[in-house]
Amino acid sequence: MIFVITLLLMVIPIWITSLLPDPRKTRYFLALARGWMAVYMPLIFCPVYRHGKEHFKKGQVYVVVCNHNSLMDVPVTTPWTPGVNKTLAKYEMGRIPLFGMMYKIGGIMVNRKDEASRRESFEHMHRALEMGMHMILFPEGTRNRTGYPLKSFYDGAFLLAIDAQVPVIPALLFNTRKILVPGKFFFALPHRIDYHFLPPVETKGLNRDDVRMLKEKVFMMMWEYYQQHGGK
Numbered sequence: 001m002i003f004v005i006t007l008l009l010m011v012i013p014i015w016i017t018s019l020l021p022d023p024r025k026t027r028y029f030l031a032l033a034r035g036w037m038a039v040y041m042p043l044i045f046c047p048v049y050r051h052g053k054e055h056f057k058k059g060q061v062y063v064v065v066c067n068h069n070s071l072m073d074v075p076v077t078t079p080w081t082p083g084v085n086k087t088l089a090k091y092e093m094g095r096i097p098l099f100g101m102m103y104k105i106g107g108i109m110v111n112r113k114d115e116a117s118r119r120e121s122f123e124h125m126h127r128a129l130e131m132g133m134h135m136i137l138f139p140e141g142t143r144n145r146t147g148y149p150l151k152s153f154y155d156g157a158f159l160l161a162i163d164a165q166v167p168v169i170p171a172l173l174f175n176t177r178k179i180l181v182p183g184k185f186f187f188a189l190p191h192r193i194d195y196h197f198l199p200p201v202e203t204k205g206l207n208r209d210d211v212r213m214l215k216e217k218v219f220m221m222m223w224e225y226y227q228q229h230g231g232k
Contacts, residue, residue: 006040011098018105023131027084029105034079045190046072046179048080052197055169056082061129062169062200063161065218067150067226068138070176072193077136077173078106080195085134088121122160129164136171139215145182149226150219158215162208167200170222174229198225 010032017028041048056062064085066077078087089107094100103109108128110121125135137160139153161168174194181187198221206214 002040002043006036006043007098010036014102014105018101022128023084023133025105026086026133029102030079030084033102033106037075037079041076041193044188046193048076048193048195050080050195050197052199053082055197055199061132061164061166062134063129063157063164063166064134064136064169064171064197065139065153065157065222066136066171067173067222068140068143069173070143070180070182072176072180073138073143073173076176076193076195077171081134081136081171083134084132085136086125086128087136088125088138091117122156125160126164129160129166135160139218143182144177150223153215153219155211155215158211158218159208161203162206162211162214165203165206167202168214168218169200170198170218170225172196172198172222172226196225196229198222 013032014029017025017032019025020028037048064077064081066073074087074089078085087107089103089109091109091111093103093107094109096103108121108124111117128135135157137157139157140151141154142151144151158168172195174196175191176193178191179188179193181189201214201218201221203214
């Protein structure tokens with residue numbers, strides 16, 4: 001009920017924002033989203049705490065790669081990642097009333113089953129980086145329903161970072177799976193959320209032959225960090 005009430009209050013400002021060109025459209029949308037979530041998340045007793053913001057340098061664009069455990073992840077990562085950013089979203093999300101409008105502003109839509117759509121989304125991500133927007137990507141592809149900290153990574157985020165020659169910032173979300181438990185519907189359990197940013201990994205001088213090395217390096221950084229912090 002709290003979500004629906006606050007969403008209805010945001011619909012008209014977000015719709016007006018959707019009429020603007022990028023990157024202004026995304027910048028204003030994020031300002032609205034940050035204000036909204038700054039109120040909403042404490043109201044549902046799920047405060048968000050960030051660690052490692054200092055790793056984002058002014059004027060530098062990043063590919064942010066984050067673990068994916070819950071439907072709660074996007075509403076946390078989009079407003080709480082420093083700077084203007086976009087994410088990659090399934091085109092099906094764009095069909096949902098009200099939600100679809102927000103996904104189309106803050107995300108780059110892709111039909112994963114369509115090769116042409118995947119190629120086009122890759123080009124749009126490049127363009128977003130060129131416009132000075134970070135890309136937030138979930139290299140596990142889908143939500144991690146295993147008992148392990150991470151699932152294996154796909155190549156896409158690392159190909160993008162190498163092709164664009166921008167650094168990768170590994171990021172980890174803690175506790176979002178405890179809020180929205182997989183397999184349970186109309187169920188949410190309040191819990192603190194921690195969003196940690198790790199030091200950036202440079203891609204300058206790397207080429208596509210280095211994708212596997214970069215992917216494995218980032219995976220191990222995230223796995224070891226998660227283990228050291230005990231999933232807390």
